[in-house]
Amino acid sequence: xxxxxxxxxxxxxxxxxxxxxxxxxxxxxxxxxxxxxxxxxxxxxxxxxxxxxxxxxxxxxxxxxxxxxxxxxxxxxxxxxxxxxxxxxxxxxxxxxxx
Numbered sequence: 001x002x003x004x005x006x007x008x009x010x011x012x013x014x015x016x017x018x019x020x021x022x023x024x025x026x027x028x029x030x031x032x033x034x035x036x037x038x039x040x041x042x043x044x045x046x047x048x049x050x051x052x053x054x055x056x057x058x059x060x061x062x063x064x065x066x067x068x069x070x071x072x073x074x075x076x077x078x079x080x081x082x083x084x085x086x087x088x089x090x091x092x093x094x095x096x097x098x099x
Contacts, residue, residue: 063087064087064088064089067083067087068089068098071089071098079098
């Protein structure tokens with residue numbers, strides 16, 4: 001969005017200030033567009049977030065056991081809280097292990 005100005009009726013100093021302000025507004029407009037694009041991408045990414053599929057009890061127990069083993073052997077250093085919640089795994093601070 002650019003502004004048309006009648007240069008004859010404006011002093012040079014005022015015209016320079018007006019031009020500077022117009023340029024700043026144009027830059028701000030571009031920044032707002034970038035932020036909106038990023039917010040839209042974040043929104044789409046959160047919509048595409050994978051959800052856990054239901055599985056039979058035996059498969060669940062096996063996967064939980066494998067995950068628990070990997071946690072306690074330190075193969076997984078920073079587990080996601082959502083995964084710990086899904087497998088109903090808690091950290092025991094006394095023994096410093098997952099159970």
